[in-house]
Amino acid sequence: MHDNKNIMKKNKVIKTQWQTPRGTEDIYGINEILKQNIEKTCEEIVGIFNYQKIETPMFEYAEVFKRTVGDTTDIITKELYEFHDKKDRKMALRPEGTAGIVRAIIEHNLLKTRPFNKLYYSGAMFRYERPQKGRQRQFHQFGVENFVSKSHYVDFEIILIAHLILEKLNISAKLVINSLGNFETRTQFSLHLKKYLAKFSRQLSINSQKRLQTNPLRIFDDKIDRTKKFMKDAPKINEFYSQQEKNNFEKIIAMLKKHKINYEIDHTLVRGLDYYTETIFEFVPLELVNNQQSTLIAGGRYDMLMENLGGQNKSGIGFALGIERIIETLKQKKHLPVSDDRPLIFIANLSENGTEKAHDLVINLRKNGFRVEWNIQAQKLSKIFVQSDVFNPDVMIIIGNEEINKNNAQIKVGKTQKTIAINETVTYLRNILKKDK
Ligand code: HAM
Numbered sequence: 058m059h060d061n062k063n064i065m066k067k068n069k070v071i072k073t074q075w076q077t078p079r080g081t082e083d084i085y086g087i088n089e090i091l092k093q094n095i096e097k098t099c100e101e102i103v104g105i106f107n108y109q110k111i112e113t114p115m116f117e118y119a120e121v122f123k124r125t126v127g128d129t130t131d132i133i134t135k136e137l138y139e140f141h142d143k144k145d146r147k148m149a150l151r152p153e154g155t156a157g158i159v160r161a162i163i164e165h166n167l168l169k170t171r172p173f174n175k176l177y178y179s180g181a182m183f184r185y186e187r188p189q190k191g192r193q194r195q196f197h198q199f200g201v202e203n204f205v206s207k208s209h210y211v212d213f214e215i216i217l218i219a220h221l222i223l224e225k226l227n228i229s230a231k232l233v234i235n236s237l238g239n240f241e242t243r244t245q246f247s248l249h250l251k252k253y254l255a256k257f258s259r260q261l262s263i264n265s266q267k268r269l270q271t272n273p274l275r276i277f278d279d280k281i282d283r284t285k286k287f288m289k290d291a292p293k294i295n296e297f298y299s300q301q302e303k304n305n306f307e308k309i310i311a312m313l314k315k316h317k318i319n320y321e322i323d324h325t326l327v328r329g330l331d332y333y334t335e336t337i338f339e340f341v342p343l344e345l346v347n348n349q350q351s352t353l354i355a356g357g358r359y360d361m362l363m364e365n366l367g368g369q370n371k372s373g374i375g376f377a378l379g380i381e382r383i384i385e386t387l388k389q390k391k392h393l394p395v396s397d398d399r400p401l402i403f404i405a406n407l408s409e410n411g412t413e414k415a416h417d418l419v420i421n422l423r424k425n426g427f428r429v430e431w432n433i434q435a436q437k438l439s440k441i442f443v444q445s446d447v448f449n450p451d452v453m454i455i456i457g458n459e460e461i462n463k464n465n466a467q468i469k470v471g472k473t474q475k476t477i478a479i480n481e482t483v484t485y486l487r488n489i490l491k492k493d494k
Contacts, residue, residue, distance in 0.1 A: 078194070079188055079194065080185075080186065080188035080193045080194025080195065081193065081194055081195040082193065082195075087388070088384055091383075091384045091387050091388070092197070092380055092384060095199070095226065095378075095380055095383050095384065095387075096179055096199060096380070098222060098225050098226055099177075099179070099199045099222050099378065100177075100179075101225075102218055102221050102222050102225060103177045103201055103218060106175070106214065106218055107175060108175045108176060108177045108201055108203075109172060109173060109175065109176055109177070110176070110177055110178065110179075111158060111161060111176045111177070111178055112178065112180070113151070113154070113157035113158060113160070113161050113178070114151075114157065115150060115151055115180070115181060115183075116148050116149060116150050116151065117148070117149065117151060117156070117157055117160065118146065118147065118148060118149075119137065119139050119147040119148055119149035120147070121149075121156050121157065121160050121366065122137060122149055122151070122152060122153075122156050124156075124365050124366060125155070125156040125159065125330075125331075125332050125362050125365060125366060126152065126153065126156060126330045126331060126332065127272075127330060127331025127332065129271040129272050129331070130272070130329060130330060130331055131329060132152050132153070132184060132329060132330060133152075135185065136152060136184040136185045136186055137149050137150075137152055137184075137185070138150035138152075138183045138184075138185055150183035151182055151183065152182055152183060152184045153182055153198070153330065153377065154178050154180070154182065154198055154200045154202075154377060155200070155202060155330075155332070155359070155362070155373075155375060155377075156362070156366070158176055158178065158202050159202075159362050159363050159366055159368065159373065160366055162204065162363070162368065163363065163366055163367060163368035163369075168204055168369070168371065174203065174204040174205050175201070175202075175203050175204075175205065176201065176202050176203075177199070177200065177201045177202075178198075178199070178200050178201075178202075179197070179198070179199045179200075179380075180197065180198070181195055181196070181197055182195070182196055182197070182198050183195055184196075190385070191351070191379070191381065191382045191385060193381060196379060196380070196381050197379075197380035197381060198377040198378060198379060198380065199377070199378045199380060200356075200375055200376060200377035200378065201215065201218060201375050201376060202373055202374070202375035203215055203373060203374050203375060204363075204371055204372075204373045206372075207358070207360070207372040209305055209308040209309045209312065210312075211374060212309050212335075212336045212358060212374055213309055213312040213313070213316075215356065215374050215375060215376060216232065216234075216309075216313070216318065216338060217316070217318070218376075219232075219338075219340055219354045219356070219376050219378070220232065220318050220340075222354075222378065223340060223353070223354070226383065226387065227390070228342065228353070228383070228386055228387070229342070229343045230340040230341060230342050230343060230353055230354075231319065231320075231321060231340065231341055231342075231343060232313070232318060232319065232320040232321070232338060232339075232340055233320070233321050233322075233323045233326055233338065233339045233340075233341060234309070234310075234313075234320050234321070234322055234323070234326070234336070234337070234338040235294070235322065235323055235324055235325075235326035235327075235336075235337050235338070236294070236295070236298065236302060236305070236306040236335045236336055236337070237274075237294060237327070237328075237333055237334060237335060237337055237357075238294055238297060238298055238299070238302050238334070238335060239299075239302065239334050239335065239360060240334060240360070240361060242294070242297050242298060242299060242302060243274070243294070243297075243334070245297050246274070246292065246294050246296075246297040247273055247274060249292050249297070250273045250274065250276075250291060250292055251269060251273045253291055253292055254269055254273060254276065254287075254291065255269070256287075257285075257287045260285065260287065261276065261279075261282055262279060262281060262282055264279065265279050265282045272331070274294075274327045275327055275329075276288070277325040277326075277327050278327055278329070283325065288325075293324040293325065294324050295324045302335060305335065305336075306335075306336070309336060310322070326338075326339065328355065328357060332359040332361065332362045332365075333357040333358065333359055334358055334359060334360040334361065334372075335357075335358045335360070336357050336358045336374065337355075337356070337357030337358070338355070338356060338357060338376070339352045339354065339355045340352070340353050340354040340355075341353065342386055351382075352379070352382075353378060353379060353382050353383060353386065354376050354377070354378040354379070355376060355377065356374070356375050356376025356377060357374065357375075357376075358372060358373070358374040359372065359373055359374070360372045399427075399428045400427075400428065400450075400451035400452060400490055401428050401429075401430060401448055401449070401450045401451055401452075402422060402427050402428065402429045402430070402450060402451070402452040402453075402454060402486070403429075403430050403431065403441075403445045403448060403450035403452070403453050403454070404418060404419055404422075404429060404430070404431035404432075404454045404456065405431075405432065405438060405441045405445070405453055405454065405455045405456065406431055406432050406433070406434075406435050406436070406441075406456055407435060407436070407437070407438060407441070407455065407456060407457035407458070408435050408456075408457050408458045408461065409435045410458065410461060411435070411456050411457065411458070411460070411461040412433070412435055414456060414461055414479070415431060415456045416431075416433075418454070418456070418466065418479060418482060419431050421482070421483065422482065422483065422486070425483050427483075427486060430445075430448050430450065432444060438455070438457075451470070451490075452468065452469070452470050452486065452489075452490075453468075453469040454466050454467065454468050454469075454482070455467040455468075455469065460476070460479075464478060464479050464480070465477065465478060465479060466478075466479050466482055468482070468485065468486070468489075470489055
């Protein structure tokens with residue numbers, strides 16, 4: 058009895074170890090189908106703009122992220138999955154994709170060769186966050202980075218790509234845009250903001266009080282503090298723009314207007330990563346989905362990132378789209394895409410004597426590019442119907458004793474059913490499925 062208890066206790070421990078770690082998930086079924094569709098749509102759109110794919114490691118030297126994302130950001134101070142490898146080197150799982158790409162550009166001198174200045178990526182990112190709907194510890198991003206030149210045409214191109222992806226996915230979202238100015242502008246603004254907020258420091262949350270010393274701009278991001286009157290009256294970044302920054306921002310806004318992309322200017326918009334300069338933007342859904350974290354796509358320009366990592370003085374701009382958040386948004390829609398739009402053929406194997414013949418037909422059809430499912434174990438038609446219902450096939454091919462004896466197959470498409478010679482199945486299917494299209 059005592060032993061049994063111990064065994065059960067042991068099993069319980071093992072069981073908990075078998076769950077996915079908190080904030081991670083297995084992706085399968087409809088989520089996997091949607092994930093693939095999203096990636097395919099994104100790739101189609103960036104292909105139109107002639108971007109090339111790049112894959113960087115899921116972990117880098119921790120310093121790569123610290124130098125770029127910013128020492129005082131939550132992503133670095135609280136959320137970085139940092140570890141020492143067996144030779145005691147400080148490593149980190151990537152919390153985002155931009156830093157690794159810039160590291161790769163410098164390492165391989167990619168900007169020397171023109172085709173490598175417009176890049177895209179897709180993959181898992183890791184942040185030790187408090188998990189909630191739309192916020193995980195392992196999540197997936199699709200992103201683009203452009204290093205062609207610092208021009209409002211490029212800023213517009215990046216925003217347009219994000220806009221077209223959402224349009225193609227049939228998601229209505231609002232573009233929120235701001236310019237953070239360059240490093241000097243931001244420093245000036247930061248000093249003024251700090252001075253202004255010092256008067257209200259007691260009314261700020263503990264977190265914002267800390268930020269007042271390290272990164273006052275981020276106080277605009279605090280859900281509660283941002284609604285307070287003194288925050289609404291606080292100085293705004295646009296009051297500090299140079300003429301050039303003002304002109305540049307206006308040019309981008311004019312292009313958005315010209316090309317009918319709805320936008321909202323929000324001079325309190327800031328980002329959780331420190332590398333941004335000038336244009337920053339986010340796409341937020343028009344309706345909140347299941348109360349999940351809302352930003353679907355976010356990005357902006359970064360003038361100093363490459364130099365900070367020891368590379369040349371070259372500005373870049375990009376964005377990343379949160380695949381899980383898009384999946385949740387799509388799941389709210391009634392018409393979900395199917396995994397594979399090629400028609401599905403189900404071969405119903407009714408008799409044990411015919412299994413070999415049915416299998417030959419399965420192989421022949423698959424070799425000819427048809428999508429085929431079948432029942433290996435011969436069964437009654439009524440049972441097969443229950444099984445095939447799950448697959449919802451477009452074509453049923455029935456092979457029973459009668460068909461085997463005559464070397465035939467019964468082909469059922471919708472309400473029409475026809476008996477044809479087994480060796481003519483491929484031609485017959487090609488014809489009817491072509492007609493159906
Ligand atoms: P980010 O705003 O940190 O920017 O992330 C971009 C997007 O990734 C978010 O808008 C959201 O959709 C998704 N995301 C972020 N964190 C999580 C999470 N914990 N769980 C689920 N989804 C999440 C960047 O990462 C920048 N690297 C974007 C960029 C590229 N800027 C310039 N180039």
